[in-house]
Amino acid sequence: MLSNRMEQAINDQMNFEIFSANIYLSMVSYFEDRGLPGFAAWMRAQYKEEIFHAMKMFDYILGAGGRAKISAHDAPPQDWESPLAAFENALEHEKVVTGRINGLMDLAQQEKDHASQIFFQWFVSEQVEEEANVGDIVSKLKLVGDGGALFMLDRDLGTRVFTEPVE
Template sequence: MALQPQVTEVLNNQINKELYSSYLYLTFADYYDDRGLKGFANWYEIQAKEEMDHAMAIRRYLLDNDFKPTMEAIDKPDKTFDNDLAPLEAGLEHEEYVTGLIHNCYEIAHEVHDVRTMQFLDWFVKEQGEEETNARDMVTNMKLFGSDPKGLYDLDREYQARTYVQQTALPM
């Protein structure tokens, strides 16, 4: 069964949104790198890679379902920050936005009874829950410990330990 046009449109658009997320998180990494917070920079560099993985998974899904994706222009991130908490809050806000986009994709698939796409999107729904939790925890930790130099140092060291692992459960 071929994918419905409204499903391919929203999924193709989601590829662009995931690529934008990758760009956005690189700007967060750059902010923290400039501040000497290599751990925070590392965290967002890994986030950028994961967002690219998400875009590639959706692209592969479309290709595997006989739809050729259209790569659109990616907007330039326009966020600037004046303190170390601001990127984290922007990250949480962005993850909540992406959750809404994924839910919209799911709703459109549901409307046209596209069970295969709904099943594909199940992974993304779960992933967004985890992403929001991580982003919320980072905001909370910065508020609790970030104003103290030793606390900020400890957080930075914790985030520096994060390593990129391609998500094996990613639907491809």
């Protein structure tokens, strides 16, 4: 059984994951408009991953006897100065998510909520991967600039597919 405080905290994060998904969906549109379908495909997979995270939390709340509550979200950004700026924004956002996940783990430890600690361990590991993946693309974009290599990177990013983890 979740404490009221833990239930509210997970609900807040679940809704933040939905907001995160909306940011990435907005980036899909931005990249499509710029003629970068590979970048758009990468962000579409990222969108699906964030929705998966939100649903994982949704199901956890329900399974632990709580009530999942969907809230309103602010509109995400619509434009970025460049593909690099979009990915830098994504990296900064993932760092915020990491801090929030770490805060949830801290709360679970304070409340001696062992089930939630186990649940959040997956997200702690996931955030290490998230930051590394986006950080790698930021590094590549800094190397290629806006020249012809951007076309090749677009093609490479277009190969990303979201595959739901097997648990």
